[in-house]
Amino acid sequence: MRDLSGKVAFITGGASGIGLGMAKAFSRAGMKVVVVDIRDDHRAAAEETLARGGAEFHLIKLDVADREAWSRAADEAERVFSRIHVLCNNAGIGVLTPIAQATWEDWDWLLGVNLGGVIIGVTTVLPRIRAHGEGGHVMATASLGGITVAGNGGVYSTAKFGVVAMMECLREDLAAEDIGVTVLCPSAVNTNIHDHGDRRPERYRVDSSDLGPHDAGLDPEMLKGMLASFGSDPLEVGRQVLHAIRHDQPYVFTERMAKGLIELRREALLVLIPDEEPDLERLAADRAMRRALTELFG
Numbered sequence: 001m002r003d004l005s006g007k008v009a010f011i012t013g014g015a016s017g018i019g020l021g022m023a024k025a026f027s028r029a030g031m032k033v034v035v036v037d038i039r040d041d042h043r044a045a046a047e048e049t050l051a052r053g054g055a056e057f058h059l060i061k062l063d064v065a066d067r068e069a070w071s072r073a074a075d076e077a078e079r080v081f082s083r084i085h086v087l088c089n090n091a092g093i094g095v096l097t098p099i100a101q102a103t104w105e106d107w108d109w110l111l112g113v114n115l116g117g118v119i120i121g122v123t124t125v126l127p128r129i130r131a132h133g134e135g136g137h138v139m140a141t142a143s144l145g146g147i148t149v150a151g152n153g154g155v156y157s158t159a160k161f162g163v164v165a166m167m168e169c170l171r172e173d174l175a176a177e178d179i180g181v182t183v184l185c186p187s188a189v190n191t192n193i194h195d196h197g198d199r200r201p202e203r204y205r206v207d208s209s210d211l212g213p214h215d216a217g218l219d220p221e222m223l224k225g226m227l228a229s230f231g232s233d234p235l236e237v238g239r240q241v242l243h244a245i246r247h248d249q250p251y252v253f254t255e256r257m258a259k260g261l262i263e264l265r266r267e268a269l270l271v272l273i274p275d276e277e278p279d280l281e282r283l284a285a286d287r288a289m290r291r292a293l294t295e296l297f298g
């Protein structure tokens with residue numbers, strides 16, 4: 001989408017960090033923004049910031065893991081601004097739980113928000129973008145941990161790899177339509193991602209005292225300090241996403257560090273591929289089989 005002026009963006013997790021950075025960058029480019037977030041304190045602070053900046057915005061409370069609430073939120077956005085053109089599935093929780101110690105509750109919480117939220121978002125809003133026919137863009141915030149695995153963050157990375165795969169596939173699905181797709185894979189960004197403290201929702205607690213993350217004992221204060229020292233500026237990330245939407249760029253990486261990590265993964269994969277000549281006949285047969293299956297099942 002080249003011409004974004006007057007277009008409407010719906011941003012989940014839009015009241016803090018990267019989401020708020022996008023809201024600011026988009027509104028400075030003349031867009032209207034629907035800022036959707038579960039946290040009352042974040043929405044209140046975002047309201048002040050966006051109003052001060054002269055943004056045209058609307059705030060909605062939403063838990064992205066709640067299907068019915070998604071439909072109501074999308075209806076509300078359309079009532080206020082008529083249409084949604086740009087969907088930003090950005091809400092996420094940065095709890096880094098190792099797979100070997102994850103409980104059912106950890107899987108349900110982290111996959112429910114970090115992957116489930118994106119699935120519900122696309123399923124709810126994409127048909128609405130298609131219906132108005134004015135073109136649009138779908139983006140999701142994954143992580144560099146959705147391209148290369150990050151230490152103790154197994155459950156988080158499982159969700160984020162899913163988000164990357166989903167956006168890559170959706171981009172192919174929509175290739176012939178006027179709807180672009182981008183996945184944002186940030187490295188460290190200076191946000192409130194460290195602040196999940198005692199916010200584990202009731203339905204994901206093992207018992208009533210189970211309020212916090214089940215992570216590898218990562219100290220939130222230390223993480224906060226690291227992000228403040230090394231993290232990118234969320235507004236700058238918002239500008240990178242704006243550029244990606246204008247140029248229909250498939251990925252956004254926020255800094256050079258991504259390059260080394262992706263090269264390491266690429267090497268680790270390539271070294272294990274058998275060295276013999278590819279069997280061209282078999283490749284052709286595989287391709288024919290895939291075409292036949294696509295024709296059969298759509």
Ligand SMILES: NC(=O)c1ccc[n+]([C@@H]2O[C@H](COP(=O)([O-])OP(=O)(O)OC[C@H]3O[C@@H](n4cnc5c(N)ncnc54)[C@H](O)[C@@H]3O)[C@@H](O)[C@H]2O)c1
Pocket residue numbers: 012013014015016017018019036037038039042062063064065090091092093094113141142143144185186187188189190191192193194195227231
């Ligand atoms: N900050 C980083 O270093 C970093 C790196 C890689 C990826 N990410 C990803 O960026 C995205 C944004 O995170 P951030 O760093 O801006 O953190 P943040 O905590 O500042 O912002 C996230 C926002 O999402 C909201 N949110 C959380 N759960 C929600 C839910 N169930 N429904 C609706 N809103 C919900 C929070 O209230 C918060 O306002 C996340 O998906 C995160 O995984 C962040």
